[in-house]
Amino acid sequence: MRRRHKPPVFVGFGAQDTTSEEKFKEREKRDFMTSILKLIQSPNMTLKDLTDQVQPILKQTHYEIFAERLKGFYQEGVLLLMDFFQDVTKQLSDPSNGVISASSILGLFLRRMIVAFEKLSFSQVTKLFTRYKDYYEAGQVGMGMDESDQFGGSLIDSITSQSGRFRSGLGLGKSFERSHHGDGKSDDVDGGFFSYKQAEYFISRQGFLLQHNENEALSPAKLQEKITDMLRSNPDMAEAHFLSYLNSLRVKEYCTALHNLYHYFDRNTNIGSDGSSGNKNREEAVSRRYAALNLASLHYRFGHRDESLAALHEAIRMAQETNDHECLQHALSWLHRLEEPGTSYTANLMARSVWKSEELNLPNITSMGVQSLARNNAFATAKPESVFEFLLKSDLLNCQHSQSHFMCVSYAQKSALWEMYGKRESSAMCSLLVLNLNTAVNGIFHNGEAVCIALCNVARCHADDGNYSAAFDIISSAKQRFPKHTQHAHTWMICEQQLLFDRAVMNRKFGQAETNVTNIRALNEDEAVIRNAILNKEKGEVTQSLTELTQLLEKVKKDKRKYVPDFPCRVYLALAELFVQTGNHTSGLSHVLDCITHAKEHHLQYMVALATVHLSFIQFLMQLPQPALELLRQQLLPIISHGNLFDKARTMYCYVRCLVAAANKGPEQKKRAALVSAVNMMDTVIDYFKQLEAHQRIKDAVYYQARLYNELGKTAERNKCAYQFKQLDSQYPTFNKVSVCVLSSSCPSPKRKLEQDDNIQPRKRHNSNLDEVCDSRGSSSEESLLDTIVKPSCSHAQPLQFSTKNDVGHRDDSQHIGDKNTNSGNFQALLDFRIDSGDENLKRYLENCPRNATYRSKTIQNKIIDCIKDCNVDDLLAEAKDSRNMCIAWCCPNS
Numbered sequence: 001m002r003r004r005h006k007p008p009v010f011v012g013f014g015a016q017d018t019t020s021e022e023k024f025k026e027r028e029k030r031d032f033m034t035s036i037l038k039l040i041q042s043p044n045m046t047l048k049d050l051t052d053q054v055q056p057i058l059k060q061t062h063y064e065i066f067a068e069r070l071k072g073f074y075q076e077g078v079l080l081l082m083d084f085f086q087d088v089t090k091q092l093s094d095p096s097n098g099v100i101s102a103s104s105i106l107g108l109f110l111r112r113m114i115v116a117f118e119k120l121s122f123s124q125v126t127k128l129f130t131r132y133k134d135y136y137e138a139g140q141v142g143m144g145m146d147e148s149d150q151f152g153g154s155l156i157d158s159i160t161s162q163s164g165r166f167r168s169g170l171g172l173g174k175s176f177e178r179s180h181h182g183d184g185k186s187d188d189v190d191g192g193f194f195s196y197k198q199a200e201y202f203i204s205r206q207g208f209l210l211q212h213n214e215n216e217a218l219s220p221a222k223l224q225e226k227i228t229d230m231l232r233s234n235p236d237m238a239e240a241h242f243l244s245y246l247n248s249l250r251v252k253e254y255c256t257a258l259h260n261l262y263h264y265f266d267r268n269t270n271i272g273s274d275g276s277s278g279n280k281n282r283e284e285a286v287s288r289r290y291a292a293l294n295l296a297s298l299h300y301r302f303g304h305r306d307e308s309l310a311a312l313h314e315a316i317r318m319a320q321e322t323n324d325h326e327c328l329q330h331a332l333s334w335l336h337r338l339e340e341p342g343t344s345y346t347a348n349l350m351a352r353s354v355w356k357s358e359e360l361n362l363p364n365i366t367s368m369g370v371q372s373l374a375r376n377n378a379f380a381t382a383k384p385e386s387v388f389e390f391l392l393k394s395d396l397l398n399c400q401h402s403q404s405h406f407m408c409v410s411y412a413q414k415s416a417l418w419e420m421y422g423k424r425e426s427s428a429m430c431s432l433l434v435l436n437l438n439t440a441v442n443g444i445f446h447n448g449e450a451v452c453i454a455l456c457n458v459a460r461c462h463a464d465d466g467n468y469s470a471a472f473d474i475i476s477s478a479k480q481r482f483p484k485h486t487q488h489a490h491t492w493m494i495c496e497q498q499l500l501f502d503r504a505v506m507n508r509k510f511g512q513a514e515t516n517v518t519n520i521r522a523l524n525e526d527e528a529v530i531r532n533a534i535l536n537k538e539k540g541e542v543t544q545s546l547t548e549l550t551q552l553l554e555k556v557k558k559d560k561r562k563y564v565p566d567f568p569c570r571v572y573l574a575l576a577e578l579f580v581q582t583g584n585h586t587s588g589l590s591h592v593l594d595c596i597t598h599a600k601e602h603h604l605q606y607m608v609a610l611a612t613v614h615l616s617f618i619q620f621l622m623q624l625p626q627p628a629l630e631l632l633r634q635q636l637l638p639i640i641s642h643g644n645l646f647d648k649a650r651t652m653y654c655y656v657r658c659l660v661a662a663a664n665k666g667p668e669q670k671k672r673a674a675l676v677s678a679v680n681m682m683d684t685v686i687d688y689f690k691q692l693e694a695h696q697r698i699k700d701a702v703y704y705q706a707r708l709y710n711e712l713g714k715t716a717e718r719n720k721c722a723y724q725f726k727q728l729d730s731q732y733p734t735f736n737k738v739s740v741c742v743l744s745s746s747c748p749s750p751k752r753k754l755e756q757d758d759n760i761q762p763r764k765r766h767n768s769n770l771d772e773v774c775d776s777r778g779s780s781s782e783e784s785l786l787d788t789i790v791k792p793s794c795s796h797a798q799p800l801q802f803s804t805k806n807d808v809g810h811r812d813d814s815q816h817i818g819d820k821n822t823n824s825g826n827f828q829a830l831l832d833f834r835i836d837s838g839d840e841n842l843k844r845y846l847e848n849c850p851r852n853a854t855y856r857s858k859t860i861q862n863k864i865i866d867c868i869k870d871c872n873v874d875d876l877l878a879e880a881k882d883s884r885n886m887c888i889a890w891c892c893p894n895s
Contacts, residue, residue: 047139213447238267265291404439408450422606456495464644466691565602609635625661649688
């Protein structure tokens with residue numbers, strides 16, 4: 001053994017024995033023995049590290065004796081060191097000694113040390129003492145030094161290496177020369193301080209930590225340094241290259257990982273069970289098979305599918321030639337990963353893998369196969385009960401064989417499936433089970449990808465409920481458990497950016513949302529595309545949003561198996577919301593129906609409910625409130641039970657509007673009861689939006705509630721809502737970049753004409769549109785240039801608001817709510833204004849016009865404008881200025 005701190009371990013045990021008459025508690029004995037075992041097995045360490053580990057397990061008197069003996073070795077010289085080994089020899093040889101058993105782990109260690117020391121020559125003992133002095137001086141002077149390779153080789157290195165050199169025939173003169181020239185530090189081995197057994201223990205320990213809890217393992221740079229030192233001492237150790245391969249995978253270094261993998265199998269083929277050529281050939285064949293398997297795994301991790309399949313087929317060919325069933329099962333488990341998911345061929349591969357693995361008693365492969373088969377069936381439109389039945393079999397297998405890692409994976413997969421099927425509460429429960437499982441092995445808890453996914457799921461649940469502080473606290477916990485250099489850090493990275501994006505869009509902080517989309521693009525391209533399209537829709541950039549969503553939908557249709565089943569539904573609903581936002585709700589109807597069809601095919605209950613809400617809103621826009629209300633009542637329960645706060649608020653908002661609209665044609669008593677119920681539900685809607693910090697939607701809800709109060713005749717409550725709206729509008733103004741010009745083309749600059757009057761002031765145009773339950777309304781930039789609003793200067797005057805659409809700013813609700821102060825507010829109002837002003841040509845044109853719809857297309861508007869092209873804006877302005885009850889305000893974008 002090559003270990004500098006082992007003789008001080010001797011001293012520590014001797015200090016414990018000098019006052020053996022003192023009584024020790026069972027816990028103290030246990031801590032002492034486990035610490036001694038750890039010190040025996042651990043690699044070399046500095047004197048500071050050694051004292052830090054010894055001091056907590058020794059009582060104060062024992063620790064003082066320990067320190068004095070170390071100091072005595074340093075001051076007294078070689079003689080005291082030799083006497084110490086003689087004392088230990090006597091204790092081991094005394095049968096009446098009840099402290100140390102010669103056959104115990106500690107006894108075997110002491111006997112080995114004594115044998116190695118007795119084989120040393122006088123010059124080698126002198127060198128041993130010289131190296132101990134260097135070790136002690138470095139520990140006293142440079143306590144801040146943590147790197148053990150600052151002080152040369154280990155103390156036990158001197159014992160075992162010197163005795164080994166003596167046995168191997170090296171001359172005494174060479175050893176004496178190295179120990180008495182220079183600074184006395186060991187130069188016989190360049191930087192290596194690991195014996196073969198120590199290296200094996202180190203590799204086993206770090207490999208276990210990389211698989212079980214990567215955060216507990218050494219950092220990638222530090223681990224690579226240790227591996228390099230280990231290879232200096234043991235250049236033929238193949239396992240060190242495999243550990244370096246695993247370390248390279250942590251930081252995604254493809255070339256280094258491939259290099260280390262080749263080195264491992266090149267060296268591993270030279271190690272046989274015995275010297276016979278038959279066994280050697282057999283060992284080489286096994287090594288080649290598993291080398292191909294590991295190469296396939298490496299290419300799979302880096303997304304090289306074709307190269308991975310080629311290596312996998314090579315492994316299968318070699319395994320079939322030698323009838324290696326275990327290797328074939330490993331290869332089969334990789335093969336169904338590389339094949340197309342959701343196909344019957346892949347399902348057959350998985351079923352065969354599960355059956356054969358169970359027959360060969362391979363619980364790891366069996367558990368993985370069952371879980372993969374459940375996932376494949378979920379993507380292939382299997383019923384949810386059959387999917388969870390497979391996962392239950394996996395749970396039983398994991399419990400029987402105590403496979404904590406696969407238990408975490410199983411619960412994480414259940415959480416994902418419950419989320420996909422629309423059971424949000426069940427998904428959160430499974431994520432919490434992952435975090436509460438007792439997965440400790442030798443005191444180390446499992447901290448793999450499943451744990452990171454569970455943390456992100458819980459954080460997303462809190463964010464969906466508006467508890468952003470708790471969500472980001474959980475993300476911070478994930479950052480601590482999975483630092484950026486770890487291989488699972490991308491999971492919390494994308495989750496964090498998604499939560500920040502959702503919050504920024506709610507707050508209308510589009511600059512922050514653009515940054516989040518850029519960050520998401522580095523991790524998931526498709527997720528970034530759909531979120532960027534949603535962002536453009538919110539900003540009013542309709543054309544760009546439509547292009548992105550259309551291209552993404554085509555991409556999804558070409559390769560549906562590449563995406564999770566609920567992703568196409570998200571694209572369909574985003575397109576439907578975009579069409580409804582631009583007033584073309586009939587075009588959005590087809591996308592909603594496609595979403596419902598796809599969701600029902602894959603048993604996505606929540607997506608069916610959400611798409612039905614969109615369908616009911618489209619029916620509401622088509623003046624069919626009663627059918628819309630019936631649809632909402634069918635899907636209200638799953639939304640309220642498992643929906644997030646935003647979807648709950650939107651659904652209740654839509655329900656309120658449909659309820660009021662449906663009751664409008666009924667008797668007065670029923671209508672009033674509906675209004676009272678609607679007002680109460682709007683309180684809940686506003687509270688939900690407040691928790692989500694969706695300020696623009698709060699404005700819409702408050703505005704609509706004010707109108708409900710006005711219809712009920714509750715003036716005080718109406719004024720309170722109006723005041724809240726005014727406060728919100730001042731704090732969170734809405735700038736609509738898209739406005740509509742309804743003036744004649746002969747007017748060179750309506751804005752400039754309006755600015756010439758002192759009573760005309762620019763104002764910020766707010767968008768308080770209730771038509772969008774799902775998203776706030778924007779208008780197409782192709783439609784408009786300027787909105788001209790002639791507004792009253794006193795409360796009882798009637799405002800005239802001109803725009804192209806019949807349903808801008810809640811005015812579509814005027815027929816459902818009998819608010820007499822709500823005008824049409826559309827292009828028709830402008831035409832009526834001209835006719836009332838005495839325009840006979842326009843009146844005759846409208847009477848004889850073949851199309852007299854309330855919604856005027858741009859073509860019809862242009863024809864009407866040509867009919868009234870002699871209209872002078874100055875006449876309109878003069879008429880408004882002469883009126884005592886009218887003033888004029890103009891709207892401009894971003895002013």
